[in-house]
Amino acid sequence: MRKNLQSRSDVQKVGEDAAAARLVAEGWTVLHRNWSLRLGELDIVARRDGCLVFVEVKARRAPVYVDPALGVDWRKQRQLRRVAEAYLALEKPVFTECRFDVVGVVVGPNGVEVTRIEAAF
Amino acid sequence: MFAKVSSIALIGMEARPVEVEVALDQHLPDFQIVGLPSAGVRESRQRVRAAVVNSKKAWPNQRITANLAPGDLRKEGSLLDLPLAMGVLAASGLLEPEALRPFLFLGELALDGTLRPVRGAIAAALAARELGVRRLVLPKANAPEAALVPGVEVSGAASLTEALAIVDGTVDAVTTPPLIGELLARAAAGGPDLSEVRGQALARRALEIAAAGGHNLLMVGPPGSGKTMLARRLPGILPPLSVEEALEVTHVWSVAGLLSAGESVVTARPFRAPHHHASAAAVIGGGSPMPRPGEVSVASHGVLFLDEVPLFGGAVLDGLRQPLEDGFVTIARRGATVRFPARTALVAAANPCLCGRRSQGGQTCTCSAGRLEAYRGRLSGPLLDRIDLQVEVAALSEEELLQMEPSEPSGVVRARVLEARRAQLRRTESLNGAVAGTDIEDACCLDAGSRAFLRSALADQYASARAFHRLLRVARTIADLDGAEVVGEAQIAEALQFRRMVWQA
Numbered sequence: 001m002r003k004n005l006q007s008r009s010d011v012q013k014v015g016e017d018a019a020a021a022r023l024v025a026e027g028w029t030v031l032h033r034n035w036s037l038r039l040g041e042l043d044i045v046a047r048r049d050g051c052l053v054f055v056e057v058k059a060r061r062a063p064v065y066v067d068p069a070l071g072v073d074w075r076k077q078r079q080l081r082r083v084a085e086a087y088l089a090l091e092k093p094v095f096t097e098c099r100f101d102v103v104g105v106v107v108g109p110n111g112v113e114v115t116r117i118e119a120a121f
Numbered sequence: 122m123f124a125k126v127s128s129i130a131l132i133g134m135e136a137r138p139v140e141v142e143v144a145l146d147q148h149l150p151d152f153q154i155v156g157l158p159s160a161g162v163r164e165s166r167q168r169v170r171a172a173v174v175n176s177k178k179a180w181p182n183q184r185i186t187a188n189l190a191p192g193d194l195r196k197e198g199s200l201l202d203l204p205l206a207m208g209v210l211a212a213s214g215l216l217e218p219e220a221l222r223p224f225l226f227l228g229e230l231a232l233d234g235t236l237r238p239v240r241g242a243i244a245a246a247l248a249a250r251e252l253g254v255r256r257l258v259l260p261k262a263n264a265p266e267a268a269l270v271p272g273v274e275v276s277g278a279a280s281l282t283e284a285l286a287i288v289d290g291t292v293d294a295v296t297t298p299p300l301i302g303e304l305l306a307r308a309a310a311g312g313p314d315l316s317e318v319r320g321q322a323l324a325r326r327a328l329e330i331a332a333a334g335g336h337n338l339l340m341v342g343p344p345g346s347g348k349t350m351l352a353r354r355l356p357g358i359l360p361p362l363s364v365e366e367a368l369e370v371t372h373v374w375s376v377a378g379l380l381s382a383g384e385s386v387v388t389a390r391p392f393r394a395p396h397h398h399a400s401a402a403a404v405i406g407g408g409s410p411m412p413r414p415g416e417v418s419v420a421s422h423g424v425l426f427l428d429e430v431p432l433f434g435g436a437v438l439d440g441l442r443q444p445l446e447d448g449f450v451t452i453a454r455r456g457a458t459v460r461f462p463a464r465t466a467l468v469a470a471a472n473p474c475l476c477g478r479r480s481q482g483g484q485t486c487t488c489s490a491g492r493l494e495a496y497r498g499r500l501s502g503p504l505l506d507r508i509d510l511q512v513e514v515a516a517l518s519e520e521e522l523l524q525m526e527p528s529e530p531s532g533v534v535r536a537r538v539l540e541a542r543r544a545q546l547r548r549t550e551s552l553n554g555a556v557a558g559t560d561i562e563d564a565c566c567l568d569a570g571s572r573a574f575l576r577s578a579l580a581d582q583y584a585s586a587r588a589f590h591r592l593l594r595v596a597r598t599i600a601d602l603d604g605a606e607v608v609g610e611a612q613i614a615e616a617l618q619f620r621r622m623v624w625q626a
Contacts, residue, residue: 051182084149099150099182119150119182 015059015105016043018112022103023055031093040083050096054084055103056120062108069104069117077121122146124211124218127225128204129248130196131241133412133452133459134376136248140190141201143208148184154205156189159197159410168199168230169206176234176281181213195456197411200239203228203258206281207288220288225254228263234281236260240378243371246270258284264296265385266375269368271298299385301364308361308388315354315534319525320517324351327512327619329534332358333541334598335552337445337467337507339430342514344477348470349394351514352426355468356390357531359423360539366422369462373421376461377414391423391465397432404433405440405450406461412452417444418461430469431499438504441467445507448555469508471500509554509591510619541601553598558590565593565600565608574610578617592616 020030023046032045044055056076058068072080080100087093102120106113122145129136152166173180187205189196204226211218227245229237242263247270249257256274257267264277276294278284286292318325324340328351331338340348362370370387374380380387395404395416402408406415417425427433444450444463451460473479474493479486488496517525545552548564556564567575579589593608596616600608 081149088148095147097150097182098147119180 011059011061011107012057014107014112015103016057018059018105018114019055019057019103019116020044020046022114022116023053028053035083035087037083037086039086040079042080042083042087045087047093047095052093052095052098053101054080054087054098055101056080057103057105059105059107062106064106067104067115068106069102069115069120072102072120122212124208124221126204126208126211126221127252127254128201128227129225129241129245130194131198131200131244131376131411132194132457134244134372134414134461135459136241136244137194138248138252139194139196139201139204140188141204141208142188142190143205143212144186144188145181145183145212146186150182150184152185152187154187154189156187156192157195158189158201159195161198162189162196162201165199165202165205165230168202168232169209171232172202172230172234172281173206173209175232176285178210178215178281179213181209183213185209185212195410198239199229199237200227200241200245202230203236203260203281203284206230207284210285216285216288223254224256224258224288225249225252226258226284228258228260228278228284230281236278236280236284238262238382241376242267243269243375246273246275249273258287262382265299265383266371266380268296268298269301269371269386301367301386304386305362305364305367305388312357312389312392313350313353314531315358316527316530318347318350318354318528320521320528321347321351321514322528323618324512324514325528325534327510328355329358329538330595330598330602330619331355331466331468331510332534333538333602334509334545334594335466335554336509336595336598337469337554338510338512339469339471339505339508340512340514341471341473343479343516344472346514346516348514349426349428352394352424352428352468352470353392354531355424355466356392358534358538359390359466360535360542362388362390362422370422373414373418373462377419379419391420392426393420393423394426394428397427397429399433399437401434401436401440404437405444406452410454410456412454412459414461415450417441417463417465418450420465421462422464423466425465425467427467427469430471431496435499435501438499439501442503442507467508473513506587506591509595512619537602540604541598544601544604545598553594553601556594556597558586561590561593561597565597566606567608571608571610571613575613578613588620592620595619 028046028048030046035042042054043057046053056072058071060068099119100121102117104115124143126141128139128141130139154163207226229239238260243266246267250272258276261277261279264275268275275296276287277296342348367386374387393416404416406418448464449460450463474486474488475496476487549556596608596612599612599615
């Protein structure tokens, strides 16, 4: 048993915070965190200039043996597309291009490691 | 946000114009192709995306809709990769959509952005000329063949990046048209020589007559007697390809995907020898949904050699009747009816029976009468009717093999063939093998003596009008080889040797 044991939702929260911090550092404006409907949730919605990005965060506790981003399978992708379509319809954002990013976060005892796949699907 | 690119769809020997329209709009990223693409065309989405990304160009994160017009024509194959990529890049603002207007594109993309050769480049060039499109951009390997078509500026691109540079005008890659006449002259003669065939004087004579008159030939003889060896030497005694013939052969080979990369024109007469298990689609042409040329078309202006001809499928042999008669193949499909040229010399070879020992001195055939009849019956009468010449190729004894002097070289025979062909073309504008029945009678100018001789020769067996005309055609060719204006008894007597008896007896 490890001392700094975190619950699953704690890990996810840490991961999403780390992902959002990374986006802000890169000049993105975070529009929404955990924008959700019954159909699902968008972890982060951000924009920079005309580009709108839907970010799915997958966080895992260290040690990991596979890339956490691989957790976004085709079923999850389909679900995210549906939620994103709903987002476009309800929020009516103005944008020129838009994409889906997947951010993998490994939460270790000495900090977090963030990897990002741009335009993942 | 919108771009239009010209391309083509290959329908048989022809290319039909296809407009590739690409639109981008504000929506979730997506890439769809509409306009009756086949499953293969839909696959090009992945290739196009990877090729664009690996060419260090930005892939638009927008909804991409590509439309292939006209919408009722089914699009096949991978040649739309390049136009789709150009359309996407133009629509995303990487290049001016207007800049694409003078071009027609085709080519298959590899994932790394290089261009792979496609079928039908000549057809595309012809279509471009007809459409009034001035410039054609296609894979480098296809450029030489497309450049055969005058009036279209052809640019070969090795990759997507190079295609973009051609559009920008930063690279000038216009392919110079090949000098067909020079290529043909340089390719003259070659291949196995007739002098290597020992003995077989009758068969060699039959080969010469077949070459001179454009007659189809059936050789019957035991295994190992030299039927294949003889057949392989027929292209060498035919006259060299004319420019028009070379263009037609090249066009068919281009559509069939047989040209090697960078090959501009087929310079040697084709020699095609499909195995007897070949399907009707492979020999006659066919395939679904868009038919492709078969061996009979690929062998245009050359030789189609069917070894072990009775073992070919009935559908194959009967399917050959119409192309042998007409010089073209017509294949009808729901979407389109296409026509491929099929002006070829048929050389068929067969063992005399299943065990192969019939009619060979000293050895006995073990085939029962029933088996022999069944074997012989596989060649239908109508097919045999289209074969003017039949000759028996006997096995040589060791003595003959060892003693024979080398026979006449191909070059000498070819000179006679050329002379005989010239005489025929002066008279009827077509070779004797293709002259209609009644016309051949006129061409023979038989006198009363020859007529009487013919009558007595044919009296002892049933002879149809068609068999009679076949005999006259061969006699006419023999006379042309002899340089005779009129067909006399000597020519008729020789022609009688090449009659159907060989197979029917």
